[in-house]
Amino acid sequence: MKFLAVLASLTVFALGADRASTSVVPGIEDNYLLSNIAYRSPSLTIGTSGLAHDIDAIVRREAADLLRRRDFVKRASGTGVDNPTSVGTNGTYTAALAFPYGIASGDPLDDSVILWTHPEPADGKAQDLPICLKWQVSSNAKKPTWTKTDIIQQGNVCTTKDVDWAVKVEAKKLRARTTYAYRFLSSDKPAGNASISPVGNFKTMPTPTDSNVASLDLAVFSCSNLPVGSFASYARAYDKASSLDYVLHVGDYIYESGARASAPPGRQMEPDHEIVTLDDYRTRYKAYHRIDAGLRSLRASNAWLPVWDDHEVADQAYKAGTADGNDTFPVRGVRFTERKKNAVKAYFENMPIRQVDTSDTLRIWRQFKVGTLADLNMIDTRQYDRDVTDLYYNTAYIESISNDTARSLMGGKQENWLYDKLAASRSTWKVSKEFATNPVPIVQNDLNYDAWDGYTANRGRFYDAIRKTDNVIILAGDSHAAWVFDTEDPYHEQIYDPVTGKGAIAVEFAGTAVSSSSSYGSLSKAGYADRAQKLTQANKNLQFAEGEHRGYFTLHITPKATTAKYWAINDNNNGASPETLLATFEVKKGANKLTRPINGGRNSTAGALQSVEWDQSSWDGKTFTRKAKSA
Structure with missing residues (x-):
């Protein structure tokens, strides 16, 4: 995932089609910041509420930060200054992650649920880079193998310091009255090398008209x-x-x-x-x-x-x-x-x-x-x-x-x-x-x-x-x-x-x-x-x-x-x-x-x-x- 491309895509989304020509890199469809509900909760209103975030402003800041980092690396080349290994060319944090605050699910409906986590660098050191994750939902609730057969929903999501690196996503298109497994993992590496969260479970609600709920x-x-x-x-x-x-x-x-x-x-x-x-x-x-x-x-x-x-x-x-x-x-x-x-x-x-x-x-x-x-x-x-x-x-x-x-x-x-x-x-x-x-x-x-x-x-x-x-x-x-x-x-x-x-x-x-x-x-x-x-x-x-x-x-x-x-x-x-x-x-x-x-x-x-x-x-x-x- 190219974070700059994501940022450009989000800029197009936030500013509207009439300003799409301002994109630095051609946009992609996945809006990984917008999928993080933490930026919008509890209101979509930015204005006077002070609760929602201006996604456009975050996009512009991160794009500018990425360009500054690239310029720094270019100027530092050959001077003995190391390119930090935790910074990928895509502008996100790429070193190992930990999940010390766990994972959670909540507010289930008959076809969706909210999933939550809060990643941080595994070495415990503070950093300002965006962190991007993949989330997955498995139909095999008891012993998920996370194969293509198991995984019935997945997506990518990014988080930044603006929400203290909180991650909240809505997993949709689920079956009613069904128990699932879920997890998060770093999205920039193959699953075998990724940082992986604990595995959790949740159960969707029955449909509102289901008259066969026994208990x-x-x-x-x-x-x-x-x-x-x-x-x-x-x-x-x-x-x-x-x-x-x-x-x-x-x-x-x-x-x-x-x-x-x-x-x-x-x-x-x-x-x-x-x-x-x-x-x-x-x-x-x-x-x-x-x-x-x-x-x-x-x-x-x-x-x-x-x-x-x-x-x-x-x-x-x-x-x-x-x-x-x-x-x-x-x-x-x-x-x-x-x-x-x-x-x-x-x-x-x-x-x-x-x-x-x-x-x-x-x-x-x-x-x-x-x-x-x-x-x-x-x-x-x-x-x-x-x-x-x-x-x-x-x-x-x-x-x-x-x-x-x-x-x-x-x-x-x-x-x-x-x-x-x-x-x-x-x-x-x-x-x-x-x-x-x-x-x-x-x-x-x-x-x-x-x-x-x-x-x-x-x-x-x-x-x-x-x-x-x-x-x-x-x-x-x-x-x-x-x-x-x-x-x-x-x-x-x-x-x-x-x-x-x-x-x-x-x-x-x-x-x-x-x-x-x-x-x-x-x-x-x-x-x-x-x-x-x-x-x-x-x-x-x-x-x-x-x-x-x-x-x-x-x-x-x-x-x-x-x-x-x-x-x-x-x-x-x-x-x-x-x-x-x-x-x-x-x-x-x-x-x-x-x-x-x-x-x-x-x-x-x-x-x-x-x-x-x-x-x-x-x-x-x-x-x-x-x-x-x-x-």
Whole structure:
């Protein structure tokens, strides 16, 4: 591949046919920079967005750099100055490459998927040359031989310093509901001599009208804080990779905070300060991907469907600021608007996600249809258009406006989109990532105004929407504890019966953190158990609470039922730690509540269930009389 020819081709593409005569070298059809979505994500708009790149400007710069390099080599010839062996005559980096940040796939559709990687020189030395790769997709998912028979799609792609050498491509013309293997390799050498990435797998979605999807298996994660503990949750899910269809990360994939004195060896934050600049955010993602092998393995083994929460930008982020800054009060000299742009750009460069709406620079909310079995609604409850939240110093003010009908957790545009999707859905299950919608106070008015308690009218509108349909499953993270609810609607006359579950309008599964510290605080084992017990006793629709362990949960969805399994990491400081099954929960089609008895009538391994002998408990509409379950 002649990079100068590529550049000329891209110049023609960018400037239009009427300026084609400006080409230095005849153009070719393959547009290797334009195929890299990292230059365009999340928007096609260059102008005021500051998120997309001016491809024409990059083309001109690289062409000029190549000519300067050639002139230097020509003038240096015979003077004893070496021609660097890492620079090919085509102007790209030609020495050995490494893939220390792994590979990833994500946002699968029935006929395409996004593939990601981030190459760098194998010798670890910084350089400014473009890097070009070939990507390949094999139909032999288990043991690809990468022969012509195996390879069903492939292409070339280039990357430059403008996107920190990130590579994102869309592999198209794939078969629905099919598992594939994929890899990247240096494109300037035969396969036998090329630098080759690890091999990964992904599965395409069924077609939206496919009514023969027998099951859907998901692993759900949130809140991965690098220096707080290991990411053993990712490693244990990787052990199940062959039985999983997709991985959902519902937010706080990274944290913005600085170094921690208590960080385990080798897991310190990079850079060591609170991140605000584009280079800061890029460095943080690279640290996560380089340091944790479990994360790299799971990103490679299954297609991901991620969405952000607040810490991908900063703590308590909303549309106009964070807990520690806004456009009036910058953090480390960077105003909020610029900081948010930096964070969003780095997220799109490092996560295998699509451009959802190229005219909307912040839209990440999107829907995936898994045949007619399930809709997966990935909702943004933080960055898009969220009204001011509890910033720690304004709690009383947020409480005073929490019932304002105009307040929104999602923004009006996203709200209407979600309600329309729920109303129009013909799928059996409607799965939506949200905040946990039910408050869980131990004492009256002990509320969380950073969640739905600060947006009660919005919660009421959401309840109105889900009450009109069946089989809604709500997924949540953020709280660093595990919860399972029958969703009770306090705004409606229907009375919820905690014994039978009658009156519930949906079921909520909220997962604990991958590593972030428990929201219960630092307690003894007995203290964690006691707090979980008090929470379930104080909240009759809270069917399970657990705050001691870090972990994740899995979902097995069939046309007849959805089953959730909650997994706990035994030792959060050990990346090789085994896991323990805490409890299992079932929701039958049409029930809109958890199947009784909860967890099959067994006690959970940790935490607290409502812990009742259901046939010996009573509910008279006012008083819930429990019969404690014996051990």
